[in-house]
Amino acid sequence: MAAPLPIAPADPDPSFAELLAARPHLSMNALDGLMVEGVPLARIAAAAGTPTWVYSAGALRRRARALQAALVGDGLRAGIHYAVKANTSLAVLRVLAAEGLGADVVSEGELRAARAAGIPGSAIVFSGVGKTERELRLAIAEDIAQINIESAEEAAMLSAIAASLGRTARVALRVNPDVDARTHAKITTGRSENKFGVAIDDAPALYARIAGLPGLEPVGVATHIGSQITSGMAAYRAAYARLAELVEALWAAGLPVKHVDCGGGLGIPYRDEPAPMPEALAGAIKASLGRLNLPVMLEPGRWIAGPPGLLLASVVLQKQGADRRFLVLDAAMNDLVRPAMYEAWHGILPVGPVDFVSPVAPADVVGPVCETGDTFARGRALPSMTPGALVAFLDAGAYGAAMSSTYNMRPLAAEVLVDGTRFAVTRDRQSYEALLAGNRIPDWLEERSP
Structure with a gap:
């Protein structure tokens, strides 16, 4: 099992200047403080309040183009389908759609978000181990590019639905190559004990069965071995080598395979750790799958959306405990x-220009939720900060807003997109009226109310 990543690493934390230098969409202005592209974060806080998610359109574009260039540079015919689960913002999806990216979705909601952002059905892949009948019917109705089948039971289910509609669904078989990606145990997906896909040894027989089912057109094989993979390309090479052997076995049996879905998972450096670049991933694909001369598909999420996003929060108060200082924010674990x-x-930067250069001392950064686990960092070097001062959590564009909740009846935060010197609120802060909407008190309880 992969070891957890500690909140307080043993190695010294990178300095504010080092964190800033590694993120070109951020800068520090001597008067306006921390900037995203050409917009001061203090201006965003004044307009939208805090906590607020802030995304850089320029950084999204640069990362999408860098991945595309790496794939083309290795001579690969590749389609990129952004993993919507990482960040479901319609504005983010629209920016990526304009860069030619499709979508990888895992729910009806994500499929509808991708379509609402302008991504055509022909550029959408539907993954996931528990797709419902309703979701499969929608996927067929939208004529999406591909449905990734994860079990024999799902194949039979989809066949019955497609046949009843008089339609044919293009499908790929997701296989589990039993490869350890050496990432966090909660986000590994390619080992034999994981719930995803079918065992690769069982794949030839199931693929042949799928080819004979009404309403299904098998077009390829797929895999995804995990998220936040930073330990090099060995796991990718091992997984893709097994996929290549599978494709050759399917061809030998006379079965059609038109492309290979390589999944995603490429990690990013949250701190100052080394992380593989897209050129390395392209090289691994070329080395393992190049002999097949097939188009490939990728489904990146975190690598595209993580660095371009941050969470902007305000200091509620600074509290001196018995033996440690607490910096209490208006953002929380929800x-x-x-x-x-x-x-x-996550890197944490002071937004104010004076705070950025003030002396630092260890502080525990916490939120107001009634859980001891509502702790962002322990012993982090930060200046003394007064109520209302702003901080920014870096690299929060992936699995940040998308995983947020209303725990403790805390409204969902606003979202803002920055593009050059412009910014716009792209999701309003949830109101308390909206938070309560949909709740009902049964009539019989109303009758008993005093």
Whole structure:
């Protein structure tokens, strides 16, 4: 089992300047403080309040183009389908759609979001181990590019639905290559004990069965071995080598395979750790699958959306405990759950220009939720900060807002897109009226009310 990532690493934390230098869409202005592209975060806080998610359109574009260039540079015919689960913002999806990216979805909601953002059905892949009949019917109605089948039972279910509609669904068989991606245990997906896909040894027989089912057109094989993979390309090479052997076995049996879905999972450096670049992933694909001369598909999420996003929060108060200082923010684990769920590390920068250069001392950064787990960082070097001062959590664009909740009856935060010197609120802060909407008190309880 992969070891958790500690909230307080043993190695010294990178300095504010080092964190800033590694993120070109951020800068520090001596008067306006921390900037995203050409917009001061203080201006966004004044207009939208806090906590607020902020995304850089420029950074999204640069990362999409860098991945595309890496694939083309290795001579690969590749389609990129952004993993919507990482960030479901319609504005983010629209930026990526304009860059030619499709979508990888895992629910009806994500499928509808992708379509609402302008991504055509022909550029959408539907993954996931528990697709419902309703979701499969919608996928067929939208004539999406591909449905990734994850079990014999799902194949039979989809066949019956498609046949009843008089339609044919294009499908790929997701296989589990039993490869350890050496990532966090909660986000590994390619080992034999994981719930995803079918065992690769069982794949030839099931693929042949799918080819004979009414309403299904098998077009390829797929895999996905995990998320936040930073330990090099060995796991990818091993998984893709097994896929290549499977494709050759299917061809030998006279079965059609038109492309290979390589999944996603490429990690990012949250701190200052080394992380593989897209060129390395393209090289692994070329080395393992190049001999097939087939188009490939990729489904990146975190690598595209993580660095371009941050969570902007305000200091509620600074509290001196018996032996430690607490910096209490208006953001909480219901907003950014990754530290509580995965022991994940996020860089935290002061937004104010004076705070940025002030002396620092260890502080525990916490939120107001009634859980000890509502802790973002322990012993983090930060200046003394007064109520209302702003901080920014870095690299929060993936699995940040998408995993947020209303725990403790806290409304969902606003979202903002920055594009050059422009910014716009792209999701309003949830109102308390909206938070309560849909709740009902049964009539018989109303009758008993005093």
